[in-house]
Amino acid sequence: MTSHFRFLLTTAATVSLLAAGNAIAEPRTDLILGMSTEPSGLDPTAAAPVAIGQVVWQNLFEGLVAIDKDGNIEPELAEDWVISDDGLTYTFNLRDSVTFQNGEAFNADTAKYTIDRILADDSVNPQKSLYKTITSVKATDADTLELTLSKPSADLLYWLGFPTAVMIEPTSEATNATNPIGTGPFKFSEWKKGNQVTLVENTNYWGKAPKLDKVTFRFIGDPQAQAAALTSGGIDVVPEFTAPELVSQFEKNNTFSTVIGTSGMEVVAGMNNAKKPFNDVRVRQALMMAIDRQGIVDATNAGFGTPIGSHFSPSDAGYEDLAGVLPYDPTKAKKLLAEAGYPNGFTFTMKMPNRTYAERASEIMQAYFSMIGVTMIIETSEFPAKWVQDVFKDTNYDMTIIGHAEPLDIGIYARKPYYFNYENPDFNKTMVEVANAKSEEERVAGYQQAQKILAEDVPALFIYASPKIGIWKSGLNGMWTNAPVPSNDVTDAFWKE
Template sequence: MKKFLSLVLSCSMLLAVGCTNNTGGDLKASTNVTALTSEIQVGGIVRTTMPSEPDHLDPHLSAAADTKAVMNNVFEGLIRFDEKGAFLPQLATDYTVSADGLQYTFDIRTDVTFHNGEPMTMDDVLYSYKRLSGLNGETPLSSKFQSVTSIEAIDEDTLTFTLSNQDASFLSTLIEPVIPKNYTEQSSKPIGTGPFSFVSYSPAKSIVLKRNDAYYDTTRMASIDEIEFRIMTDESSILMALKSGDLDMAQVLSMSVPALEKDFTMTSFPQNMVQIFALNHDIEPFNDLRVRQAINYAIDKDLIINGVVGGYGSKLYTNASPVMGFWFNDLSEKEPYPYNLEKAKTLLEEAGFPNGFTTTIKVPSNYQTHIDTAQVLADMLKQVGITLNIELIEWGTWLDTVYSGGNYETTIIGLAGKLDPHETFVRYQSEYAKNFYHLKNDTYDQLIADGIHETDLDKRAMIYQQAQQLLADEAVAVYIMDPHLIMASKPNLKGYTPYPAPYFDATKLYYVGE
């Protein structure tokens, strides 16, 4: 039975320009420059930015959202997702599911070539997914495949995955890419099947991709010849590069909007991103619920949204953005921790900290929004006696020390949203390898276990909504906002399209002439 087409993240349409929660005013997908009505041009180079170094060029070893957003142009899995969150065929053309929900059988495309000109075969597909799942006899590279017990080729273009139990999130795992079997230079010269091929990576400078003229899917053939992602973190440098014509488009902060809106097309939209002030539950005093609640009461999120991002943010109360739509638990009517300094002080006194305490926040130095937010947090927490020392650390160090190692007291980061709710909320499960909050909660663990096996969509949504409520009740962290992405583009550059998961889709970009 045909399954592609319909699994959509309801209300992903909230990604449309101009979110109603944007208290800073809506940016329209328009410009004050005289409207351009000319025809689409084929060709051209687009120069844009990415805010961090890639964490790894091998897609099976990469975890950073910024890296995936760029390299999703190079790599493809059996399925892909569109701008509304719907799953669509990619390297597979169709699939069937067994009556017991334990076997997924895929028809694999036979007209695909890798960027080195070699045909993609069943051996490459088997190699890729066995490598990810650990069914090659080595350490699994992804926990997403833990329910997969076997991957077998029925013939040269038919593949079956067998699961140990029903896994409602399984389709979303197959966005993970297929790479050439036993190719040994994936970490330096990555090769995929996508609409763009890798040209170069210059550390601290840029990643360059070029159009794949041999791309098999002519309906998604790119218009532009090349795209250069410049690794830039300094807002003033980005602003100058845009105004000088050295950049064609870039993500900017709200403070740059007045200087750009006359000459550039400006768009804004929520990202399905959660900015989180994380607290390490293994470190005193954050193992005390009262302390975590006190910190939540001491934070004025509206002030952060207005002061740090100019109002371009949606206030959050748990680890979910409204962009999650169908899965989202809207806690705004009964805000769990409204700003209340007296309540915060009382809770700290009850926990044995009447005079507060001193702690350190580790902030990745390449994200100005997080740096600015940390400074505001420090000022706010000072009002209840908590001294928050800010420690700026390099992005790679943050990934190793905090994300992978869980070695910190507090931190601030943006957690990218996922297409399936399990991928978002499994991050807090006790046994999850990168549960850097160190939450250990049996009730929560059981909800996540139930959610992954529940195939009834309404019942499954209720489970994840309960998980969101528990994260709020336990004050696991301070969930601040979904900071809206603001994009500035030259008036003759069109087509930038937001997605509910990390993806800078270069196939959509095109220039128009005068």
């Protein structure tokens, strides 16, 4: 064999190896995502379960506006908008050349159809009440949508970014639950009931193309099974891992990233403010100062979660850390009780829903209250049926504990009726000011004032914002750290080897 021929063979082999190496190094373009709950359908405008939006919101369906990973409002199918000086007219300028995944055009007529459907008398939209201030919907031309309101509602834009307000194509309405049609970067491929939903890239997408061409949502209810699937490679990511006690095994494994963020769910111990002794602010403040919120987080969630001082989550734009307003101080708590006429404490009943986090927290709170002479009797209430009837509807309770998962829901303390039976004219006035805000800055400032009022007046014991525990394979980028809206937005996800 000549030296020249040997050189050619060696060179060819080297090129072949390099080519193979380059092929191996190519990043993946698929993703397998684990979720705890399988959705009941795939149309978030027609049913309430959070799991629906966690599959399709932003991935398949889009709205006039979107809520970004920091809780801010961003343009989406509306390029921009104008709000009249009196806050009663919203004019949206829609994007040109947007089509649904069945080829039909998105325009002002389809946007009008979507919102009219939310407001209809026979609407089954789970958040219909959020949009009730809209009295008129007009498509003034193909690219312009006009909404008229009965009164100002500065939060309307935020709510239009929810999964419940995504734009639908009229001819797909009847089948969206099983064969959804949207405008997003991914389109529906298949649903293997009891196992998984698969989305694939929408190659006709109007916006920036995703870096993934296939996303599979696998439904694994048991956290132990989720952990095993992560370890074995059966799934790549669990954006909301529900077993904090198992997190350490992944933190020690450099083949995984463990990313701890916050969600929009606030765990609070609501009190019946219309009943003695909870109608006395000093009693409410004393109970707040009797519990160590970080201690509860440590004991119930293996240290994952954020102690809060008001009904606001760190994932919400405008959040203020007010946990220090009424810090853990049992000595001062006993003094406040004495001032309120309860030097020897009192006895009350905690109606506790049979949810794991509520059970754990209640037992710890019971111990904390005993240290200031207060006896808490724990009564288990079946959730949701009995708890909803006794607490939420009949307000037949002293104290309860529940996670409020609806995003940006601080306004519940101004609702009449609502299970707290709370009345504070200053808070009500502040919420009106939020609704009347003429700018995003005014709106955020109003929410910050509302947080401060609740932190001092304590209509509920504000305990912690639930964590968003994300675990995924190293090399995966673009997943959300926090969850201002319950979602698994993978539109910016990509692999980097």
